[in-house]
């Protein structure tokens with residue numbers, strides 16, 4: 379019997395790395411896609427790296443071909459690669475940066491869904507999980523470009539979920555809140571900023587990457603068999619709050 383197979387993008391670090399390792403631990407063959415060399419720890423049999431940029435169509439097609447070649451099937455796709463770094467709108471280079479964020483955060487998942495759908499259909503269905511963000515559910519100062527691309531992901535999930543529902547392909551997203559990854563290290567390196575951000579989270583702490591991976595696992599699993607088109611906040615209660623009043627300290 380062949381093992382189930384998953385593609386995970388952005389698999390070299392952070393949430394994608396945690397998801398790739400979780401699926402591998404639980405018996406999946408994993409195609410781990412990243413612009414950096416994705417992690418393949420010793421003994422993690424079944425993790426196949428693919429170095430490439432998700433904003434390029436051939437990379438997405440190659441990931442599907444690799445899953446089928448290595449594992450004989452494709453069951454789940456985790457479209458997680460994403461970038462931040464919003465400049466002020468009037469800064470030099472702001473539009474070039476915006477274009478790049480659209481390419482990675484939005485075009486990437488669009489290409490990923492398009493490339494994977496035929497292989498999933500061929501098996502009678504499957505699951506696709508995107509990584510949106512709480513920044514796609516509301517806005518924050520100085521984050522306009524990231525806000526826009528992640529909000530687009532939330533509605534991409536809705537629209538594509540409807541189009542693929544009768545093919546047995548479920549499409550959902552997680553919306554992480556603040557999560558302890560290489561990408562957010564810059565915030566944690568500033569103790570005042572870290573304390574200020576942490577104070578706003580009702581649970582009083584940041585997420586660990588494996589907590590995002592577990593939510594991705596759930597949405598991809600048969601336990602979520604009647605769930606499609608949703609974005610699940612995984613944010614310690616952050617988006618449960620209007621933000622008007624600080625959460626109680628005890």
Ligand SMILES: NC(=O)c1ccc[n+]([C@@H]2O[C@H](COP(=O)([O-])OP(=O)(O)OC[C@H]3O[C@@H](n4cnc5c(N)ncnc54)[C@H](O)[C@@H]3O)[C@@H](O)[C@H]2O)c1
Nearest residue numbers: 388390391392393412413431432460511556557559560561
């Ligand atoms: N960390 C957080 O607090 C947080 C919160 C909300 C949403 N997110 C989202 O979660 C996802 C993962 O974030 P993270 O914090 O783990 O980030 P990270 O920067 O720690 O890891 C992201 C990985 O994606 C890879 N990557 C970047 N651009 C790529 C491209 N074009 N093609 C292929 N791989 C690429 C990077 O090399 C890196 O290995 C992103 O979509 C991010 O927007 C993160």
